[in-house]
Amino acid sequence: MSEAAEAAPARADCVADSAGGLTFHIADWARPGPGSYDDWSGALVLRRRGAADAPDGEVRLPLGPTADGRLQAALPSNVALPEGRWDIHVAYRDAEPQRLAPGLNDLRSLVDRRPGPSTSPLSVRIPYATKHGNLSLRSWRRAPHAEAGEIRLEDDTMAVRGRLYRVAYPSEWLGGAVIEARCRRGDVPVRTAALEVDGSDFSFELPFAELARSWDGGADAWDLWLRPADEAMPPARLARILDDVADKKEIFTYPPRTVAGPHGEAQARPYYTRDNDLAVRIEAPA
Structure with missing residues (x-):
């Protein structure tokens, strides 16, 4: 039934x-x-x-x-x-x-x-x-978990604050860690961004232009991960799950930013997936 x-x-x-x-x-x-x-x-x-x-x-x-x-x-x-x-x-x-x-x-x-x-x-x-x-x-x-907090859009850059949970020594885990943007098209190189760290808290800025360099004119989705310097340790997917909102995709929305791509202007927009993971979408203007 x-x-x-x-x-x-x-x-x-x-x-x-x-x-x-x-x-x-x-x-x-x-x-x-x-x-x-x-x-x-x-x-x-x-x-x-x-x-x-x-x-x-x-x-x-x-x-x-x-x-x-x-x-x-x-x-x-x-x-x-x-x-x-x-x-x-x-x-x-x-x-x-x-x-x-x-x-x-x-x-x-x-x-x-x-x-x-x-x-x-x-x-x-x-x-x-x-x-x-x-x-x-x-x-x-x-485990580990990287909780996304405040997201600010500044021109063609997204600035994100977050906090790391479920690791023994957060400041050591975050030492040398980077943000990885992984395109769901497997033939696109991974993009990285540096972190600023304060104990368990971290922040980073990710230029949308870096993601748009590989744009092919369609729609690209980039998943964001926190990767430690020690490759033996697992990365942490950036997500927002520590609240009472089960589905954030239609509730937490952000305005698009226009960026230059190899096929003309593109729109970049951060969003939450159906699993409340943080991602960025690059696509043609509506």
Whole structure:
């Protein structure tokens, strides 16, 4: 049955904590079958899109009654949830799980979140409503993680501030590191930009003209990475995930800048991808 055709049997309220955990509360679920409310036997079922049949494509969380008459399930931050989009269901005993609709979300603890020092993967989970009115969850799990902050456009240059998380010694990791702009056309050379570092914080300026030098007249997308000087260490994708916005692509928008390319004038614009990763697009003027 398609998502649009499914009827959400109940609404779930979500409460986030600063560590990255979520608690789900269901108030109006009409449990099928005989028995009293006290003999509830059910689960909150999370299924990752495109991977429901994979070994890590489904997570079941115990679901039980609380003193205030609701049902509750907890997703702690230490439960490994692979990156992706997870559709949320409720299941009673052996019955087929049914989709949940979104209720009220208390995501205040996610706004301007500052994770503490650790080298374990950073877990970020943001619940959201799908276009069909169902409850889903966007999950990230990254180590190291480069959080993009303020972005300023100055003529034909973008100036970015950010912060590095989930490495043992951030200032050492950032020493000698550079920003890499990688074009999704594999035949284009990687462009780099220098970093200014202050502890875990970093900043850089990336001239759009450097990216436009390889423009072929079509549309080029450049992904931005933070690469340490030590090639044995993994790079970190620049992204913005430490807040309560699940999809930033249509919300965080930036005006285009005109730059000269080998095929005439081009437009350059930073943007966030569907995964909230930071990228730059070079294309012909609209």
